[in-house]
Amino acid sequence: MTFFELASPGPFFDNKVRAFWRLQIMGWGAWFGLRGLSGLANGQPMSFLIPQIISAITGFSLTLILSVCYRSLIHRRPIFMWSGSLVLAALATALWAFIDAWVAQIQNPASEAGFTGLLLGALYIDATTLGAWSALYFAINYFLQLEEQNDRVLRLEAQAASAQLAMLRYQLNPHFLFNTLNSISTLVLLKQTEPANAMLSRLSAFLRYTLANEPTAQVTLAQEIETLKLYLDIEKMRFEDRLRPEFHIDPAAARARLPSLLLQPLVENAIKYAVTPQEDGAEINISAQLIGQTVRISVSDTGGPLSGDASDPTTGFATESTGVGLTNIKDRLAQAYGEQHRFDAQTGDEGGFTVTIEFPFQPDGQPRMGTEGT
Numbered sequence: 001m002t003f004f005e006l007a008s009p010g011p012f013f014d015n016k017v018r019a020f021w022r023l024q025i026m027g028w029g030a031w032f033g034l035r036g037l038s039g040l041a042n043g044q045p046m047s048f049l050i051p052q053i054i055s056a057i058t059g060f061s062l063t064l065i066l067s068v069c070y071r072s073l074i075h076r077r078p079i080f081m082w083s084g085s086l087v088l089a090a091l092a093t094a095l096w097a098f099i100d101a102w103v104a105q106i107q108n109p110a111s112e113a114g115f116t117g118l119l120l121g122a123l124y125i126d127a128t129t130l131g132a133w134s135a136l137y138f139a140i141n142y143f144l145q146l147e148e149q150n151d152r153v154l155r156l157e158a159q160a161a162s163a164q165l166a167m168l169r170y171q172l173n174p175h176f177l178f179n180t181l182n183s184i185s186t187l188v189l190l191k192q193t194e195p196a197n198a199m200l201s202r203l204s205a206f207l208r209y210t211l212a213n214e215p216t217a218q219v220t221l222a223q224e225i226e227t228l229k230l231y232l233d234i235e236k237m238r239f240e241d242r243l244r245p246e247f248h249i250d251p252a253a254a255r256a257r258l259p260s261l262l263l264q265p266l267v268e269n270a271i272k273y274a275v276t277p278q279e280d281g282a283e284i285n286i287s288a289q290l291i292g293q294t295v296r297i298s299v300s301d302t303g304g305p306l307s308g309d310a311s312d313p314t315t316g317f318a319t320e321s322t323g324v325g326l327t328n329i330k331d332r333l334a335q336a337y338g339e340q341h342r343f344d345a346q347t348g349d350e351g352g353f354t355v356t357i358e359f360p361f362q363p364d365g366q367p368r369m370g371t372e373g374t
Helices: 017-040 048-074 078-107 113-189 193-211 220-242 265-274 324-337
Strands: 219-220 243-248 258-259 282-291 294-301 342-347 352-362
Touching: 017 048, 048 078, 078 113, 078 352, 113 193, 113 220, 193 220, 219 220, 220 243, 220 258, 220 265, 220 282, 243 265, 258 324, 265 282, 265 294, 265 324, 265 352, 324 342, 324 352
Parallel strands: 243 282
Antiparallel strands: 219 258, 282 294, 294 352, 342 352
């Protein structure tokens, strides 16, 4: 590596060595072309190009050496970096000017300017050129350093968001697992071994299905519904006919992506506060439809009315609930869609709850938005 040692912000700097040589060749080619055309336009003979070629080669070579020296200085303390860079640039300028003056005197030995005059003229031009080259070198490197810092911050933010999403996802499994194992324990105590064995088998299938996905992954709505049906099959072992789920899924919305296990806490809440308290149980309706470019999912139940102080007026859900599930859903929606989502919970006049979620339609196969799944 001879030039850009920091991460690149764009395709041009993806290969830093190649970018350096491209800039070197194009820059010094342009410098030679400008000097040569300017001289020829002012009536100089073709032999005028010979010292310009030598000067361009000298400048090209000196900047290669400077790039190696600057690279060793760029991460040092500012006082050492700038003082060292100025000394190196001054030495390179003096050497370049001496070579230019020497070549010019050899080509025109009868010149009235003399070696001192030629040297002073070359010093001005060469100092300006090397000063511009050095400024460009440091400007590009500091720009790349800033981009690298920004990229590092973005990566850290993405990792933090991914860790938070994983934490939110893992909050669900212990809660559900506790309830299911408690039900299995009850069946065992009642010596209902066949239902207990069947529930264990379905729990195993559910865990295999859910744990196959990364905690931060997104799945299609169709996959989410299949997972939800596995979960409901487990719960129906406990509630039998008291739990009556119904699905109304628009095929157009089935391809939409959403955070995995997003709907389970809603159904779990409906089971806990609608099915469990009522002798006849309750219906749980899960519907999804595509409205323009927005997916709308509703989870409602036919539970009975709660007492006046038993529900939270801001959410419509029972206050004795831990609230982990609902907070989890809101946080995951915010992580995945930012402000482009809606979460609404309402209590019916005659009881029952309806939770409505809306988010942008992202069909399977298109790039994901937000941080979910990164």
